[in-house]
Amino acid sequence: MKNFYNSLNFKKVLCITFFLFLSFQFLTFKAYSDNIKNSEVIVLKMIADAKKHAQKTIKLSPKERSLKIEILIKQFINLDFMARATTGSFWKKATNTQKETYKNALLKQIVITIEEHLNTLATLSYKPLKSEARGKKLVYVKGIIKDDSKKIPDVNLLWKLAKDKKGNFLVLDLEIEGISLISSHKAETMSILRKNKGNFNALLDTYTKSD
Amino acid sequence: MKKLKSRFSYSLILLFVLSGCSNNLNNSAESTDPFEGLNRNIFAFNKSLDQNILSPVSTAYVKTIPHSVRNSISNHLGWMNTPSTIVNSTLQMDLENTILASAKFMINGLSLGFYDFDNNETKIPKKDLGSTLAKLNVPEGPFLMVPFLGPKTVRDFTGTLSDRQNLSSISSNSVNNLSLLEVPVNLVDKRSKLAKNIENIYESPDPYTKMKSYYIQNRRKNVYGDKYFEIKNSKSDLEFEKLLQ
Numbered sequence: 455m456k457n458f459y460n461s462l463n464f465k466k467v468l469c470i471t472f473f474l475f476l477s478f479q480f481l482t483f484k485a486y487s488d489n490i491k492n493s494e495v496i497v498l499k500m501i502a503d504a505k506k507h508a509q510k511t512i513k514l515s516p517k518e519r520s521l522k523i524e525i526l527i528k529q530f531i532n533l534d535f536m537a538r539a540t541t542g543s544f545w546k547k548a549t550n551t552q553k554e555t556y557k558n559a560l561l562k563q564i565v566i567t568i569e570e571h572l573n574t575l576a577t578l579s580y581k582p583l584k585s586e587a588r589g590k591k592l593v594y595v596k597g598i599i600k601d602d603s604k605k606i607p608d609v610n611l612l613w614k615l616a617k618d619k620k621g622n623f624l625v626l627d628l629e630i631e632g633i634s635l636i637s638s639h640k641a642e643t644m645s646i647l648r649k650n651k652g653n654f655n656a657l658l659d660t661y662t663k664s665d
Numbered sequence: 666m667k668k669l670k671s672r673f674s675y676s677l678i679l680l681f682v683l684s685g686c687s688n689n690l691n692n693s694a695e696s697t698d699p700f701e702g703l704n705r706n707i708f709a710f711n712k713s714l715d716q717n718i719l720s721p722v723s724t725a726y727v728k729t730i731p732h733s734v735r736n737s738i739s740n741h742l743g744w745m746n747t748p749s750t751i752v753n754s755t756l757q758m759d760l761e762n763t764i765l766a767s768a769k770f771m772i773n774g775l776s777l778g779f780y781d782f783d784n785n786e787t788k789i790p791k792k793d794l795g796s797t798l799a800k801l802n803v804p805e806g807p808f809l810m811v812p813f814l815g816p817k818t819v820r821d822f823t824g825t826l827s828d829r830q831n832l833s834s835i836s837s838n839s840v841n842n843l844s845l846l847e848v849p850v851n852l853v854d855k856r857s858k859l860a861k862n863i864e865n866i867y868e869s870p871d872p873y874t875k876m877k878s879y880y881i882q883n884r885r886k887n888v889y890g891d892k893y894f895e896i897k898n899s900k901s902d903l904e905f906e907k908l909l910q
Contacts, residue, residue, distance in 0.1 A: 538908055566868070570861060588902050591909050604785070605732060614901075616909055626905060632886030632894065634901070638878040645874040660870035 489623070490585045493593040493615040496623045500530045501580045508572045523565050523572070531564070532616070532624035533557055539626070540640045544647045544654065552654045559661040563639075577601065591616045593623070697807065698877070704810040708873045711815060715856070715863070723856040735854070737779040742851050744770065744778020746791070749828050753792035757800045765789050790887065795824030799888045808877055816880035 507526055511519045537557045538545045548556065583596040592614060599609040612629040627636040643657060650656035698704065747770040754762035766789050772782050798820050799805065806819030817825065856863070869875045885893045
């Protein structure tokens with residue numbers, strides 16, 4: 455009789471464990487698929503907003519246009535992450551003022567890059583491709599930019615996104631035809647910092663010179 | 666034949682001597698740059714050449730020549746390079762690419778490559794001796810900035826030289842003269858296509874490093890494909906996760 459009770463308890467424990475395991479798997483899967491969906495929505499929204507913006511701001515002065523792009527971009531990118539990722543171990547040694555100045559310089563660079571392509575964006579179409587969750591935090595969203603008139607060849611894009619501290623999905627990196635913007639920018643800043651023995655002001659000077 | 670053999674052996678000797686101090690994909694031309702000083706000087710030379718000659722010529726080329734004609738010229742230049750893709754696809758045992766490239770070469774040959782009968786629907790990856798050497802696990806070697814030609818790695822530069830010399834040894838004199846004439850046209854055509862990217866590089870704080878990074882990433886993507894993405898992305902995922910903590 456005792457054995458029977460023991461086996462019954464064991465079965466119960468086994469069932470509960472199995473149920474908990476299934477629920478955990480389901481919740482994890484749901485969380486991953488929600489992350490992918492949210493990231494895809496963010497990318498689509500960003501492209502739609504940029505297209506709208508290109509049409510709306512065409513009559514504005516270059517300065518006003520840049521300012522509007524800056525506001526738009528800030529909503530979708532994790533600037534703090536990008537600044538840390540592109541300066542490596544030198545980030546920790548920088549003062550708060552240097553960090554803020556660098557972030558502004560980086561944002562300016564991104565705005566310049568976007569401005570160069572903004573007018574051509576209106577005539578192109580974006581088609582989302584496969585997305586995937588990478589690890590616990592990252593999501594890769596793949597897409598392709600097509601020119602219906604076939605004057606420009608197709609361009610493959612890969613967006614890397616993750617949640618920020620407030621729980622919003624933001625862009626961390628963009629790969630255009632396999633070229634990562636973070637990697638190339640990091641190579642550049644690290645080369646300048648190493649040459650100047652980690653002097654952050656020297657890095658900031660090169661940005662003001664290139665402006 | 667003797668000439669061909671000696672040229673090929675010189676190229677191989679050059680490759681092995683120069684990439685003697687080199688490495689594999691993980692520890693690469695991106696992080697080490699033994700010829701940086703020389704490379705930067707050549708970059709400055711190429712840049713002034715580009716800004717004073719190539720850029721104005723390519724701007725005029727885009728302004729004066731209609732898009733359809735430029736497209737035909739691009740098609741023809743691409744067609745002229747297809748034999749190299751056929752030979753190297755065969756060497757890399759890529760049967761699909763060999764068949765597709767051969768078929769496209771023969772069909773488009775009816776118009777000397779000026780008209781693409783396939784309308785660029787079939788994507789045929791370009792293969793050169795550099796990519797064949799990569800498949801044979803020859804290390805990419807240090808980064809080089811070559812006068813007039815621009816960024817290369819030792820392996821890819823050797824591949825470019827060998828491809829050119831081998832094709833010129835095989836083809837007739839008239840074809841050789843034609844391909845020599847096409848070198849400047851090719852340069853202008855490529856420059857016009859990459860105008861925005863080149864301007865973007867020149868405007869950056871360290872244009873040399875930016876060009877080097879763009880070239881290496883793009884070249885590896887073309888040579889290694891998905892394998893490179895997997896290695897690169899798993900490494901960057903770890904770095905990103907660490908920074909997000």
